[in-house]
Amino acid sequence: MRNSFFRQVFWNRFRANRFAMAGALLIVALFLVSLLAPFITPYGPDELDLYHVLMPPSAAHWFGTDDLGRDVLTRVIYGARISLKVGFVAVGIAVAIGTVIGLVSGYYSGHLDNILMRVVDIMLCFPTFFLILAVIAFLEQSIWYIMIIIGLTGWMGVARLVRAEVLSLRERDYVMAVRALGACDARIIFRHILPNALSPVLVSATLGVAGAILTESALSFLGIGVPPPTPSWGNILTAGKEYIEFAWWLTLYPGLAITVTVLAYYLVGEGIRDALDPRLQR
């Protein structure tokens, strides 16, 4: 029952944070919109109308049309799907890898820990963005590759966080007790240490989603992210930058979408951190 007590405390604290709640609501709304995209958008995401290109926002096209006459609102909404998908899959991969490496490294320490942490250091030395650029140049353009690559280059922070938690957790009395009862390492790690090490991971993952969304937007902006005609916020922005002087709607709306979404994730991430931190009492 202790568990549900903590959950209640966490929830109360989180709910009291108005910014975090606003962020959470935004994310929920974003999910709903992107799930229901085909039902709420009046046009198809790649439906062209070459006789109405670069039309300013109007009743028919709330966010205007792009350089091929596609509805910007529709594309921004479909773009949300890409961004959310990328955010979650990439972070899922990063968290999975980072957690396992952090657990192993922290629990076994010694040589293994040394080696793994040096690998982390090496990975951190690479400027991640350029590593991604280089790798993508060799692969076919595909959203799956992008998600995987962002995931594969983003696990180091999680690994360090988890390792740090595990280092302190494995010395606790309860772990000693479980070990005395004859539990195997796997059981100790996954059943008894992991659940207690998860809170920093949760924070880092939430912030990571924001980072992954930004990375994907940047890649698409550079033209090597999500291939056309699939809309993503980054490639809508790219298409718009050429016309920024007179077709502001093409850059403003996807830009706002990125800003708001990333902000929402940060607010939620911060909210979770504050709610989990026992030292922060109001």
Next chain:
Amino acid sequence: MNRGGIAFLVMVLPLLLLAACDRERGSSPPPRKGPGMPAYGDAIVAGSIGEPSTLIPILATDSASSDISGLVYNGLVRYDKNLQLEGDLAERWDISRDGLTITFHLRRGVTWHDGGEFTSRDVLYTYRVTIDPKTPTAYADSFRQVLKAEAPDDYTFRVTYARPFAPALESWGMPVLPAHLLEGKDITKSPLSRNPVGTGPYIFRQWVAGQRVVLESNPNYYEGRPYIGRYIYKIIPDSSTMYMELKAGGIDQMGISPIQYQRQTGTAKFASKFNKYRYPAAAYTYLAYNLRNPLFADKRVRQALTSAINKKEIIHGVLLGMGQVAHGPFKPGTWAYNPDVRDFDYNPQRAQALLAEAGWRDRNRDGILVKNGKPFQFTILTNQGNDQRLKSAVIIQYRLKAIGIDVKIRVIEWASFLSQFIDKGNFDAVLLAWTITPDPDIFDIWHSSKTGPKEFNFIRYMNPEVDRLLEQGRSTFDMDERKRCYFRLQEIMAEDQPYTFLYVPDALPVVSARFRGIEPAPAGIGHNFIKWYVPKEEQVY
């Protein structure tokens, strides 16, 4: 700048390359300030998306390289502003009665940029190295028609052909290379590829990879020293960045996009700082199908693809109407262009019927056509930095999806696009453009013998009748007969659809208003570049 008989793969619309001007439509605003006095000095900064590949012209196939080497080298002949051949390094020439022998009388006193004298030895060397099988060049073929080339003295060069060869004279527009620097050396390893020495109006000074190429005016140029002191070719791989540079005064000349032409350059402020020009470019954009791929082997499939593409819509949406529909490889209005040939206009029903006839059906009802268990899927490749091509590709993708064909688009940086995909025949379909040369001899692009690596028939189009017409069209001086050949050729191509010929765009160059002396002509604006000048009081560099 005007290169005879040479076709180039175009990255973006070339700046100075020839482009005939339709007087009705070509517009050239009068200079707002007085013409001022011609004066030496100043510099012109031209913007380019692509970087030259090599500055040895016989090894280059891209328009960026030819932009530079057009200013550094000369040929024996060149096209004047009305697209008539005139002497360049050859002062004059005699053609024998049978048309088989041309004797060029070379200009005396022309010097190479390093001080050496230009003689017939240089011409002979250029000829020999071009036909050398070890030289990887796409331009050997017209020189291979030569039976005998000789240099009886330092200022005479004579060539004899075995059979009449119509583009013979034009083919000597090929830039002449300096024999004294190259003879006996491996041309592919020559430092001249990055440090050329020519006879032209501009001397090569510097090439900073990925940034700029700097040329300086040649005080000893045989036509007189050019007014503009330096020519800087600035490489900016993104057209909107380039446009901002133009407006900020960082560059003086670039080809703008139709959208920029129509929506961003109409202001009085722009008009006071720049002159803009518009004329049909001597280039056509096409979607080429790799005929090694069994997917495109059936003519009906290619016809269906063309039927499913709405060229008018592409011109409207991408070029904002500033271009013409292409039905074949020639420019509308030129003598070789067959106005009666119409290929397949937009008709998706016919496209579907043709595909069904060829065995493609939507068997599993997922919207994608299937034959022998394989879905109809292919990738269109195009080069990075050309927004118009990418947009055209997206429109084509949309239209083909409507008839059940799944198209992917891949954008690749120019150098690896040529080396990894085009040269190796490693592609399904490419969206590219060719320059249209004044002489209609398009042997190099379509003849079945031109399918080797680095050659221009990279789609491996082989049609015996086309081969025969190409041979016949170049081996007679009789204009009517040539016309018949090329007219028939267009009929066959309209039927065969080895390419879907998309459009002939308008060239839209913009030049800073401080440059005077620009004369729009059928050859575009680059023909009198050495006569452009900036009045002393307006010089900025």
